[in-house]
Each structure stands twice: as structure tokens, then as C-alpha cells.
Amino acid sequence: MLVLGIESSCDETGVALFDTERGLLGHALHSQVALHAGYGGVVPELASRDHVRKALPLLSQVLSDSGVDRRAIAGVAYTAGPGLVGALLVGASIGRSLAWSLGVPALGVHHMEGHLLAPMLETPAPGYPFVALLVSGGHTLLVQVEGVGAYRILGDTLDDAAGEAFDKTAKLLGLDYPGGPQLAKLAEQGNPTRFRFPRPMTDRPGLDFSFSGLKTFALTTSRDVGDDAQTRADIARAFEDAVVDTMVIKCRRALEQTGIGRLVVAGGVGANRALRAGLQTMARRVSAEVFYPRLEFCTDNGAMIAYAGACRLQAGQCEGLEVSVRPRWSLEELAAI
Ligand code: KG4
Ligand code: ZN
Numbered sequence: 124m125l126v127l128g129i130e131s132s133c134d135e136t137g138v139a140l141f142d143t144e145r146g147l148l149g150h151a152l153h154s155q156v157a158l159h160a161g162y163g164g165v166v167p168e169l170a171s172r173d174h175v176r177k178a179l180p181l182l183s184q185v186l187s188d189s190g191v192d193r194r195a196i197a198g199v200a201y202t203a204g205p206g207l208v209g210a211l212l213v214g215a216s217i218g219r220s221l222a223w224s225l226g227v228p229a230l231g232v233h234h235m236e237g238h239l240l241a242p243m244l245e246t247p248a249p250g251y252p253f254v255a256l257l258v259s260g261g262h263t264l265l266v267q268v269e270g271v272g273a274y275r276i277l278g279d280t281l282d283d284a285a286g287e288a289f290d291k292t293a294k295l296l297g298l299d300y301p302g303g304p305q306l307a308k309l310a311e312q313g314n315p316t317r318f319r320f321p322r323p324m325t326d327r328p329g330l331d332f333s334f335s336g337l338k339t340f341a342l343t344t345s346r347d348v349g350d351d352a353q354t355r356a357d358i359a360r361a362f363e364d365a366v367v368d369t370m371v372i373k374c375r376r377a378l379e380q381t382g383i384g385r386l387v388v389a390g391g392v393g394a395n396r397a398l399r400a401g402l403q404t405m406a407r408r409v410s411a412e413v414f415y416p417r418l419e420f421c422t423d424n425g426a427m428i429a430y431a432g433a434c435r436l437q438a439g440q441c442e443g444l445e446v447s448v449r450p451r452w453s454l455e456e457l458a459a460i
Contacts, residue, residue, distance in 0.1 A: 124437050125191070126198045127182070127221070128429025131174040131214030132206025132234045133260070134158075134165045137425030138181040140189055140196075141433050147244055149189030150426045152419070153177045156301060163300050164290075171209035178217050185425075196225055198441070200432020203231025204449030205261065211448035219446045228441035230432050235262055235454050237427035238389040240271065241416035244430055249385050249414040254377045256370065258398075259390030260286035260301075263332050264454070265377045268387070271434045272459035277377050278330025285366060285392045288334035292341045292362050296355050306359050307395050313360025314353075318344055320365035325372045330380070332373065337365055363397055371401040375409060384411045394421040435460055 125148070130137035139150035155173050159165050186193055201218030204211055215231060222229035239255045242248060254277070257264040263285040265278035283291065286303055293302020298309065320340050323333045341362050348354055374386055388402060393415060406413045420426055438460035 124197045124433060125195050126200055126429050126433040126436055127196045127218075128232070128425045128427070128432055129178065129199070129201040129214040129218045130234075130237070130423055130425045130428045131178065131210050132202045132204070133210060133423060134170050135423040136174050136177040136181055137423060137428070138178065138185050139425035139429040140185055140191055141426065141429035143433050143437055147426055147429075148191060149185045150424065151181045151185045151188070152424055153181060160300055163294065165207070167207045167209055170207055171213055174210055174213035178213065194225065196227060198222070198227050198432065198436035199225075199229045200232045200428050200436065201229070202234045202237065202428050203447070204234065204452040206234055206450060208448060208450045211450065212446070215446050215448050219442070219444070223444065228436055230436050230441050231448065232428050232431045232435070233452055233454060233457055234428075235259075235264070236272075236457060237431045239266065239268065239274075239387065240431045240434070241389050241420045241424075241427040242387050242414040244420060244426055245414070245416060249387055249412070252383050253385035253387050253414070254374070254381055254383050255387040255389060256374055256393075257390045258285040258370070258388070258392035260284060260290065262390065263334070265330050265373060266454065267381055267383070270459060271431075272457045274454045274457065276455055277381070278332060278373060280332040280334060282333050282335035283338065285332070285334060285370070286390070288338055288366065289392065292338045292359075295338070295342055295345070296359060297350075303392060304394070307363060307397065309356050310359040310363040310397070313356040313358070315360055315364060317357040318361035320361045322365055322369045322372065325369055330373050330377055332369065334366065337362055363395075367395070367398045367401045370398060371405045374402060375405050378409060378411050385414065386411055387414045389416055389421065391422040394418050
């Protein structure tokens with residue numbers, strides 16, 4: 124079954140074609156980073172308008188690059204939530220109407236299910252069950268995954284999401300939006316022994332996270348010792364080390380608690396090299412395997428939506444003719460297939 128996937132939940136327009144027999148046939152992405160950079164964050168209305176401009180040209184590009192005639196599309200999947208309502212409505216309207224014009228089923232996909240299943244596009248793909256660490260700009264979740272749609276949330280953030288904490292701390296260190304990757308780069312020049320930030324909520328049982336205190340810690344440290352270039356790099360390093368250590372500790376705990384030997388890491392922060400290295404070392408120690416999507420599929424993309432949609436469309440799930448989105452939507456509400 125050939126499925127078109129459209130992602131438009133935030134500041135990336137992604138389009139992809141996934142075939143359940145032949146795998147990923149093509150994908151294209153347009154990032155809105157330059158559009159929002161001057162504002163220090165995503166401006167929802169500008170995001171929606173840019174999705175309108177880019178979605179159809181990207182679709183034409185993916186079709187022609189992969190040599191696929193649009194009439195071969197057998198189903199359309201679009202991100203229906205969670206995300207910015209206007210941005211979601213663009214992808215949903217285009218996806219739903221395209222499916223109607225082609226006479227094929229359409230399906231709204233949960234953005235985090237897309238992230239969670241993204242490692243399935245790689246070889247080797249993880250088998251079920253696995254524990255997933257989902258770390259993006261809007262979410263920090265530990266999820267027990269028994270199959271597509273069979274999700275149990277083991278841990279969540281009580282305040283800032285991991286990516287949000289990276290972005291906010293980057294901002295107070297004077298870095299441009301989107302700060303996460305820039306903070307990670309700055310941290311490479313930081314001295315790992317100069318400051319030690321706390322590892323929040325690791326001294327008590329449980330799998331929840333809390334990152335907002337680290338941002339405050341970074342702020343007070345820079346107020347106390349100044350903000351010359353080396354100090355900023357040292358603070359970035361201390362912040363990153365604290366976030367990474369905390370996630371490694373919680374992932375280890377989740378693997379031990381569930382008795383599962385497979386860990387999947389997905390979402391934008393999954394692109395962080397220090398996190399990848401830390402998880403790899405921990406997994407070796409506990410004889411677990413770690414699976415990641417390729418770097419470009421850690422952040423938002425159409426391929427993960429096409430894949431998740433294909434699993435569900437192939438199982439016979441689809442929407443009615445209405446265009447509907449869910450800006451707030453829990454993973455645990457999804458039906459298993
Ligand atoms: O999954 P994603 O592309 O979008 C959401 O669904 O939120 O994640 C974006 C988040 C941003 O907060 C960004 O700063 C963060 O992922 N991010 C990183 C890195 N690359 C992206 N954070 C830390 N280190 C990175 N290398
Ligand atoms: Zn995302």
C-alpha cells in the first residue's frame with residue numbers, strides 16, 4: 124500500500140511516500156527556521172501561512188523525484204495533533220481533500236506516534252516490545268510500547284519538555300532560536316568539571332522528569348560568575364551533562380522496571396550526540412540495545428507520518444470526510460491495531 128504522509132504540526136513542512144512493500148520511496152522537508160529566527164521562536168500564524176506555501180510544491184517534488192504518479196497513492200496520512208492548530212489544519216485540509224479527490228482513505232496521525240515509530244524506517248528496526256524515550260520541543264515521555272497503538276506512559280515531564288529546556292537555556296545564554304543544537308555545539312567547548320548542575324528527580328523513585336529548575340540554575344550561575352565566552356560554554360556543558368545524565372538514569376530505570384531489553388530514542392533532542400553516547404554506554408552495561416532514527420528523522424519529518432499512517436491505514440483505520448485536528452491529544456488515547 125502506497126501512503127502519502129504530510130507533517131505540518133509546527134515549523135517544518137514534511138512530505139513523504141511510504142510503500143508497505145517497498146519501504147520509503149521519497150521524502151522532502153522544508154524548515155521554517157529562517158522565517159522565525161528574527162522573532163526568537165515560532166510565530167504560529169507565520170508557520171501556518173508558510174505550510175500553505177510549501178506543502179504542494181514539496182508534494183510535486185517528492186512525486187517527481189520518486190517517479191510516482193499521484194494516482195498510485197492508496198492512502199493519505201497527515202499529522203492531526205498535537206501541535207499548533209493553524210499549522211495542523213493546513214496539513215489536514217490538504218491531506219483530507221487530496222484523499223477525497225483520489226478516492227482513497229485518509230487518516231489523522233498522532234505526531235508523537237510518528238516520532239515513536241520513526242526507528243522502524245531503519246535497518247535493523249527494533250522488535251516489540253520496547254521502551255521509547257520521546258524527547259522533543261513539546262514532549263518528554265518514557266513509553267512502554269507493546270505494538271502500534273499499545274502504549275503505556277511510564278514517565279512524563281512535570282514542567283518543561285527536554286527540547287524546551289534546551290531552547291530556553293540557550294536563549295538565556297544569548298544563542299539564537301532554535302537553541303538546542305546551538306547549545307549542544309557550545310557545550311563541546313565547555314569545561315565539564317567547572318560547574319555541576321543537579322540531576323532533577325533522580326534521588327527518588329519514579330520515571331517523571333523536571334527540567335525547569337536547570338534553566339534557573341543556568342541563569343543564577345551566569346549571574347554569579349559572569350557571562351564571558353568560556354563561562355557560557357561551561358554553563359552549556361554543565362546543563363547538557365545534567366540533562367543527559369538524568370535521561371540516562373531514567374531510561375536505565377525504565378528498562379529495569381519493565382524487564383525490556385530494547386530502547387528507542389526519538390524526537391528532536393534524540394539528535395543530541397552527548398545523549399546518544401550516554402545511552403549507548405548505559406545500554407552496553409545493562410546488555411540492552413538502543414535504536415535511533417537517522418539524524419534527519421529525529422526532528423519533524425513526513426516519513427514518520429507516512430509510516431505510522433501506513434500501519435494504521437493498512438489495518439483498515441480511516442477518517443470520515445470532515446477535516447479535524449487535535450491540538451492536545453494523549454498517546455494513551457490511541458487505539459491499538
Ligand atoms: O521533534 P522536534 O523536531 O519538534 C517537536 O516536535 O518539538 O524537536 C525539536 C526540539 C527543539 O527543542 C530543538 O532545540 C531540539 O529538539 N533539538 C536538540 C538538538 N537538535 C534538536 N536539542 C539538543 N541537542 C540537539 N542536537
Ligand atoms: Zn516533533
